Amino acid sequence: MSESILNALMQLFALIANTSQVSAKGKKIVEAFLRQHLTRRIANEYLDLFESYADFFNRDISAYSKYEEMGRETLIEYVQKVCHQIRKGLPQSDRIVVLIKLLEYVIEDNKITTLEKDVVDTVSKCFNIDETEANNIEYFIFHNDCEEIDPSFLLIIESHPKIREDILEGLWVEQNMPEWLEDSHKLYNESIAGRLTFLYIPSTGSFVMRYYGRTELYLDGKTITPGKAYIVEVGSIVKGPTVNSIYFSDLMSWLSKTKNRQKIVxxxxNLDYTFRNSTNGIKNFSFSEESGQLIGIMGGSGVGKSTLLNLLTGKVKPKSGRVLINGHDIHIDKRTVEGIIGYVPQDDLLFEDLTVYQNLYYNAKLCFSNFTEFKVRQTVKRVLDDLDLWEIRDLRVGSPLNKMISGGQRKRLNFGLELMREPSILFVDEPTSGLSSSDSLMVMRLLKQQASNGRLVIVNIHQPSSKVFKLFDKLWVLDKGGYPIYQGNPVDAIVYFKTMSTQVNASESGCFQCGSINPDQILEIIEAKIVDEYGKQTNIRQKTPDEWNRLYNKNVQDQLKAKVHKDILPKNFFNIPNIEVQFKIFSIRNLLSKIGNKQYVLINLIEAPLLAFILAYFTKYTPGSEYILADNKNLPAYLFMSVVVSLFIGLTVSAEEIISDRKILERESFLNLSRFSYLNAKVFYLFALSALQMLMFVIIGNYVLEIHGLTFVFWLILFSTSCLANMMGLNISSGLNSIVSIYISIPFILVPQLLLSGTIVQFDNLHPSITKKVYVPLVGDIMSSRWAFEALAVEQFQNNQFEKLFFEQEMVMSESYFRTAFLIPRLQYKLEECNRWVDENRKSDQKFGSNLRIISNELKVLQKSTQLPPFDNIQMLNVSDFNEQISEETNGYLRYIKGHFTEISNNAGQKKDSIYSKLVDSLKTEGVFNLKKRNYNKALADWVLNTNEVTKFLETDSRIIQKHEPIFMLPDHPWGRAHFYAPMKFFNGQYVRTLWFNLAVIWLFSLMLFVTLQADVLRKLIDYFESIKLSRLLKKEIKKY
Structure with missing residues (x-):
């Protein structure tokens, strides 16, 4: 207390004394109050000050004026003035203490005057003490009985009343009375001679206690004087030499039973769990606890505290044993216990770029689908008020490093996410980690308040302070290997471990004078080391975990009584929405979270157009003074780099999407929220972002390079590629366990896309083991860059404003030219070779059969792909049936089809000339020339026509493979496989435009990746291989020993 408050208190005490003259007993009450809060020296100083004020008021207010109305009003005004000064720095708990001391003061002469009563009432009103609460305290202090106090605030502990033996029926009723018929505000303790009465003070969560009897009792180590009032606070213990200890938690447990909240057991x-390839876990742990308690789990690092929480919350299934809530197994009756359990992990569950209000609001929308919008907002407001967060509701949460709100506020907000569901059982993992001592105490008091409201709160904590330690009603202690070694009252834990380690001061649990406790003693005793002959500590413990566990089983476990309770579960309002509504909520939450990060928004909006400008500007080759698209040698490079950019942006923008939400995802899976809806919301957002980014990229890039008429097609291809990259990024974001690993893995995705795209290294020039000369090799077919670049190149060449007018005729001319200039002459040459080998009687030559097979296959292909009449003797083109007559007929057929294709080529040439002439008529010669310059590109034509390749065809054992002008060559594989730059794909018996087929393949890849993402395949594979590796390492270590 500050000096000004103490001065004011002394004035108040002196004023009360002045109403009926101070006595020796009254002075003792003031002295006792001072001794409780101050050192002896300072207490004596303020006692002298009290006497000085008493003398002053006695002189200033005459004995006569005290009984006149004017004197009474003067005194009341003075009391009000002093009380207003006091309450500025006096917490509610201290105000209650002051009121009790005043009441004891005025009743010390066993009577109370009207003026004294008025002064006391004035003090309670000025202190803003609830009227009912003040009346209860007043009656409790002034009377030995408690008849006029509401029984719901009252608890009486006394020895069991005697029953007359002649009333057998009454005795039977007494012994068989149902629990709900028993006196709810009375408990019986045979070891107490007399009566303990406790009055609950709701505003402070404490009790006022008075004792009537002869038994020697102590409150927190201090002797209890019969008839005197004492404050019983959190952590207090009433004990005596022959009396069973009464803990504050016992009183709160009674209080929770008197409330309407349904009981939870x-x-x-026999809970048992061990990790794979390890002996660590939880060993044979049993307990039975009721609602209304705050339970702490203590132990050193790695003893299994978090594992125990995971078992109790149902996240991990035990190897043996059961976890029950009101008799319902949480691992079997999952739907039944849904919403009963709440879990707050150590790490933040917050969206850093949302405000405090938005974090709670969208959590409420996901938890209460049956609430109206008004009720949702009302629920959020209630939680904000309860957690004292209303003033910061519009602040962005921020990260732990870039703080917008304090660490304590972050913790309270994390609690709010769970508390708004009002779970009956709340688990909290390390609630005080990273907090200051004051914030830690505030957070723990909040949890204690939740326990006082009837919840069962179980907290995993490492190094609690004395004040925090006293807040616990029960303590569980674990040792290495997951051995339970203590269950019981926290303060008694110190005595227990001191006793088990045979320490001299075993009965002392804390400081007798200040009442502080050192919880670190527990771990120090547990982990105490043996000292060697040189006085140095060894690494060997005095008691192993197994030894502590045996002591626990002998002294603690056997004393625990199982609370058999089979009952219905309490009703809760938790009700998750359907997957469509969840998708909507996830989408809005995700969008607002992104918008809240201005830097993120700026980079994602600038990145694509800036890269497009840089890429287009540096590839805008101008051989002369005027830029002409037709002469730009870098257009193929620009198209390829556009694909690379779309892949890169798609990967980077999605790489952190899931891993940044990992802790939140764990909680949402704990709530049984839909992963499908969550992933769809992510995908929807990323696809929308990719659509915008690629639109800006294409508009800027095409504008700079003056590419006309293909904006939508370019956007569609790059958008699809970016979406596929989004799915790749989401998969690695879900599968890998760190952001560093994710960004290291991106080159492993991009480099193969560059190498196997068919641009940097031609497919025919790859390693022979993976190259297939007829089609793009399989490694190329699984690369999205191959499909995207091919679609861009083919569309740019085939469907630009100039080439699309002539493409069909040029394709016919190219096909006919290849057949007449290369294919048919080659077949004729092979036929001549066969004739020569027949004359030389060399039919057994392996090449003879190969030549006939090639001729036969190529004729079949020609007949199938054109309207040629069939060759009747095609079946005779084999080693056994081939002869001179077959040779002459085959040669005649080849001359015929050569003439046929020459005619087709001439007809196509005439049609092309006709189209060109009409074009000249409408645009003039210069207009046609300009049309070609603005749309046709020579460099790209060289790529897709393969003009730089000297070899026009390749031979295999059975086919002649065309390499001449692949853009004009139709593939024949029935399932869409084709050579690079094919204008169309043959699928399911019909030709499909390359653009649509390639896009379909890209979206098929995206769909497959979405399935793997939904099933979390990558993460499961990584976990599987890691477990195999760990198992092998463990076996090697075992073999060493």
Whole structure:
């Protein structure tokens, strides 16, 4: 307390004393109050000050004026003035103490005057003490009975009343009375001679206690004087030499039973769990606890505290044993216990770029689908008020490093996400980690308040302070290997471990004078090391975890009583929406989270157009003074780099999407929210972002390079490619366990896309083991860059404003030219070779059969792909049936089809000339020339026509493969496989335009990646291989020993 408050208190005490003259007993009450809060020296100083004020008021207010109305009003005004000064720095708990001391003061002469009563009432009103609460305290102090106090605030502990033996029926009723018929505000303790009465003070969560009897009792180590009032606070213990200890938690447990909140019994039976390839886990742990308690789990690092929480929350299934809530197994009756359990992990569950209000609001929307919008907002407001977060509701949460709100506020907001569901059982993992001592105490008091409201709160904590430690109603202690070694009252834990380690001061749990406790003693005793002959500590513990566990089983476990309770579960409002509504909520939440990060928005909006400008500007080759698209040698490079950019942007923008939400995802899976809806919301957002980015990229790039008429097609291809990259990024974001690993893995995705795209290294020039001369090799077919670049190149060449007018005729002319200039002459040459080998009687030559097979196959292909009449003797083109007559007929047929294709080529040439002439008539010669310059590109034509390749065809054992002008060559594989730059794909018996077929393949890849993402395949594979590796390492270590 500050000096000004103490001065004011002394004035108040002196004023009360002045109403009926100070006595020796009254002075003792003031002295006791001072001794409780101050050192002896300072207490004596303020006691002298009290006497000085008493003398002053006694002189200033005459004995006569005290009984006149004017004197009374003067005194009341003075009391009000002093009280207003006091309450500025006096917490509610201290105000209650002051009121009790005043009441004891005025009743010390066993009577109370009207003026004294008025002064006391004035003090309680000025202190803003609830009227009912003040009346209860007043009656409790002034009377030995408690008849006029509401029984719901009152608890009486006394020895069991005697029953007359002659009333057998009454005795039977007494012994068989149902629990709900028993006196709810009375408990019986045979070891107490007399009566303990406790009055609950709701505003402070504490009790006022008075004792009537002869038994020697102590409150927190200090002797209890019969008839005197004492404050029983969190962590307090009433004990005596022959009396069973009464803990504050016992009082709160009674209080929770008197409330309407339904009782919860949380129990575990022989819980056992071990990690794979390890002996660590949880060993044979059992307990049974009721609602209304705050339970702490203590132990050193790695003893299994978090594992125990995972078992109790149902996230991990035990190897043996059961976890029960009101008799319902949480691993079997999952739907039944849904919403009963709440879990707050150690890490943040917050969206950093949303405000405090938005974090709670969207959480409420996901938890209460049956609430109206008004009720949702009302629920959020209630939580904000309860957690004292209303003033910062519009602040962005920020990251732990870039803080917008304090660490304590972050913790409270994390609690709010769970508390708004009002779970009956709340688990909290390390709630005080990273917080200051004051914030830690505030957070733990919040959890204690939740326990006081009837919840069962179980907290995993490492190094609690004395004040935090006293807040716990029960303590569980674990040792290495997951061995349970203590269950019981926290303060008694210190005594227990001191006793088990045979320490001299075993009965002392804390400081007698200040009441502080050192919880670190527990771990120090547990992990105490043996000292060697040189006085140095060894690494060997005095008691192993197994030894501590045996002591636990002997002294603690056997004393625990299982609370058998089979009952319905409490009703809760938790009700998750359907997957469509979840998708909508996830989408809005995700969008707002992104918009909240201005830097993120700026980079994603600038990145694509800036890269497009840089790429287009540096590839805008101008051989002369005027830029002409037709002469730009870098257009193929621009198209290829556009694909690379779309892949890169798509990967980077999605790489952190899921891993940044990993902790939140764990919680949402704990709530049984739909992963499908969550992923769809992510995909929808990323696809929309990719659509915008690629639109800006194409508009800027095409504008700079003056590419006309293909904006939509370019956008569609690059958008599809970016979407596929989004799916790749989401998969690695879900599968890998760190952001560093994700960004290291991106080159492993991009480099193969560059190498196997068919541009940097031609497919025919790859390693022979993976190259297939007829079609693009399989490694190329699984690369999205191959499909995207081919679609861009083919569309740019085939469907530009100039070439699309002549493409059909040029394709016919190219096909006919290849057949008449290369294919048919080659077949004739092979036929001549066969004739020569027949004359030389060399039919057994392997090449003879190969030549006939090639001739036969090529004729079949020609007949199938054209309207040629069939060759009747095609079946005779084999080693056994071939002769001179077959040779002459085959040669005649080849001359015929050569003339046929020459005629087709001439007809196509005439049609092309006709189209050109009409074009000249409408645009003039210069207009046609300009049309070609603005749309046709020579460099790209060289790529797709393969003009730089000297070899026009390749031979295999059975086919002649065309390499001449692939853009004009139709493939024949029935399932869409084709050579690079094919204008169309043959699929399911019909030709499909390359643009649509390639896009279909890209979207098929995206769909497959979405399936793997939904099933989390990558993560499962990584976990599987890691477990195999760990198992092998463990076997090697075992063999060493």
């Amino acid at each position: 949380f129990a575990a039976e």
